[in-house]
Amino acid sequence: xxxxxxxxxxxxxxxxxxxxxxxxxxxxxxxxxxxxxxxxxxxxxxxxxxxxxxxxxxxxxxxxxxxxxxxxxxxxxxxxxxxxxxxxxxxxxxxxxxxxxxxxxxxxxxxxxxxxxxxxxxxxxxxxxxxxxxxxxxxxxxxxxxxxxxxxxxxxxxxxxxxxxxxxxxxxxxxxxxxxxxxxxxxxxxxxxxxxxxxxxxxxxxxxxxxxxxxxxxxxxxxxxxxxxxxxxxxxxxxxxxxxxxxxxxxxxxxxxxxxxxxxxxxxxxxxxxxxxxxxxxxxxxxxxxxxxxxxxx
Amino acid sequence: xxxxxxxxxxxxxxxxxxxxxxxxxxxxxxxxxxxxxxxxxxxxxxxxxxxxxxxxxxxxxxxxxxxxxxxxxxxxxxxxxxxxxx
Numbered sequence: 001x002x003x004x005x006x007x008x009x010x011x012x013x014x015x016x017x018x019x020x021x022x023x024x025x026x027x028x029x030x031x032x033x034x035x036x037x038x039x040x041x042x043x044x045x046x047x048x049x050x051x052x053x054x055x056x057x058x059x060x061x062x063x064x065x066x067x068x069x070x071x072x073x074x075x076x077x078x079x080x081x082x083x084x085x086x087x088x089x090x091x092x093x094x095x096x097x098x099x100x101x102x103x104x105x106x107x108x109x110x111x112x113x114x115x116x117x118x119x120x121x122x123x124x125x126x127x128x129x130x131x132x133x134x135x136x137x138x139x140x141x142x143x144x145x146x147x148x149x150x151x152x153x154x155x156x157x158x159x160x161x162x163x164x165x166x167x168x169x170x171x172x173x174x175x176x177x178x179x180x181x182x183x184x185x186x187x188x189x190x191x192x193x194x195x196x197x198x199x200x201x202x203x204x205x206x207x208x209x210x211x212x213x214x215x216x217x218x219x220x221x222x223x224x225x226x227x228x229x230x231x232x233x234x235x236x237x238x239x240x241x242x243x244x245x246x247x248x249x250x251x252x253x254x255x256x257x258x259x260x261x262x263x264x265x266x267x268x269x270x271x272x273x274x275x276x277x278x279x280x281x282x283x284x285x286x287x288x289x290x291x292x293x294x295x296x297x298x
Numbered sequence: 299x300x301x302x303x304x305x306x307x308x309x310x311x312x313x314x315x316x317x318x319x320x321x322x323x324x325x326x327x328x329x330x331x332x333x334x335x336x337x338x339x340x341x342x343x344x345x346x347x348x349x350x351x352x353x354x355x356x357x358x359x360x361x362x363x364x365x366x367x368x369x370x371x372x373x374x375x376x377x378x379x380x381x382x383x384x
Binding site: 007009010011012013014015016017018019020022023026027049050052053054055056057058059179182183214215216217218219220 | 299301302305307308309310311312313314315316317320321340341342343344345346358360361363364365366367369370371379
């Protein structure tokens with residue numbers, strides 16, 4: 001067991017007030033403990049946590065390029081193995097580095113079966129460079145490269161299902177977590193780290209600047225994503241879903257209304273057809289992972 | 299500024315950057331309402347809320363950015379955000 005009272009991601013980093021990614025970094029390092037080497041690809045987290053000569057990390061940390069965090073981690077893991085050392089290798093990368101740019105290296109590393117844990121903090125766009133869309137951006141979200149306007153409702157494509165892609169690689173443990181449920185998040189990270197082979201944890205980390213809500217709402221927004229069924233917290237062992245968080249589902253509007261990136265669905269006129277498409281996605285999620293709690297009729 | 303070999307930096311060197319100056323609203327903790335559940339300590343993105351010597355929780359105002367997550371999530375509504383005058 002690791003000492004969870006230690007703060008291994010220190011104060012003084014330059015994340016926005018209320019940053020979901022900073023919170024996820026804190027929780028992940030808490031769960032991972034001191035016997036850890038962290039590899040970070042380029043992204044918002046790398047920029048706000050390590051402006052030279054400062055660093056917020058209190059565990060060994062190495063920065064790689066956008067695309068090759070898993071290749072760097074593979075090398076570190078192989079070298080530790082050769083030296084007979086037992087440090088755990090953890091990758092912290094954003095959704096851009098995971099879903100788009102790093103995909104080839106991730107696929108390679110998962111195929112080779114290195115013993116590391118890949119953690120993706122998913123804030124659903126390239127936040128560090130100014131909110132450009134990524135493969136993780138949800139349907140109809142407005143970003144600077146998928147702006148909503150007269151001819152468009154924002155991002156036209158649904159979110160890529162990376163956990164399924166990595167499950168197809170034969171990963172022994174895959175989980176999704178959310179900053180709204182910190183105990184669950186830490187438990188999943190710990191489980192992934194202690195499972196042999198390449199494991200993957202995807203953390204839903206709301207970004208107040210990119211999504212357009214006040215910093216204090218970070219946890220509330222993350223909770224709404226789960227309560228509407230647009231984000232599902234589940235665990236997959238050997239490719240099979242073994243556990244999923246069950247909820248009494250709310251309509252998706254309650255989640256969409258909290259954020260400026262979906263504002264065009266309500267103003268100037270309400271776009272019922274588009275909201276229905278998003279509701280259908282939540283319904284599909286609910287069916288796929290069986291997350292609905294059936295209330296007894298009174 | 300000279301670069302160290304491998305651009306390495308001392309662990310936790312970010313403490314030099316006193317982010318408390320970013321703050322507009324200041325969280326004020328109510329001792330009466332606090333049940334010491336520890337939720338504010340867990341959910342603070344800065345990790346700057348700690349238990350004090352007098353067995354109470356308080357933020358480190360040197361680093362608190364005043365995001366207000368603690369006040370929003372406190373189950374006993376024991377934290378108020380107050381406009382800070384500097």
